Amino acid sequence: MQKTLSAIALLTFVAACGGPSPDQLTQNRDGNTVTGTAGANWSDEELRSNAFAAVCAQNERITDLRISRDADGVGTFSATCLSQ
Numbered sequence: 462m463q464k465t466l467s468a469i470a471l472l473t474f475v476a477a478c479g480g481p482s483p484d485q486l487t488q489n490r491d492g493n494t495v496t497g498t499a500g501a502n503w504s505d506e507e508l509r510s511n512a513f514a515a516v517c518a519q520n521e522r523i524t525d526l527r528i529s530r531d532a533d534g535v536g537t538f539s540a541t542c543l544s545q
Contacts, residue, residue: 494539
């Protein structure tokens with residue numbers, strides 16, 4: 462039992478230390494509001510221009526985009542998606 466708990470603790474620690482890969486983008490949507498994270502390789506301009514329709518659907522435009530970056534360059538963002 463002790464070995465199982467130690468292994469679980471180690472896996473939890475390793476998972477907590479690893480951030481998103483530089484190319485990764487994750488987003489959550491609730492109605493028109495989108496929040497998410499963007500790896501360091503995603504530029505602020507790519508997020509603003511909705512490159513690859515990564516933040517909003519292709520037939521939507523981004524408004525109220527807010528981006529903050531941590532020391533590793535990982536961006537946390539929030540935005541509103543509106544129909545065009």
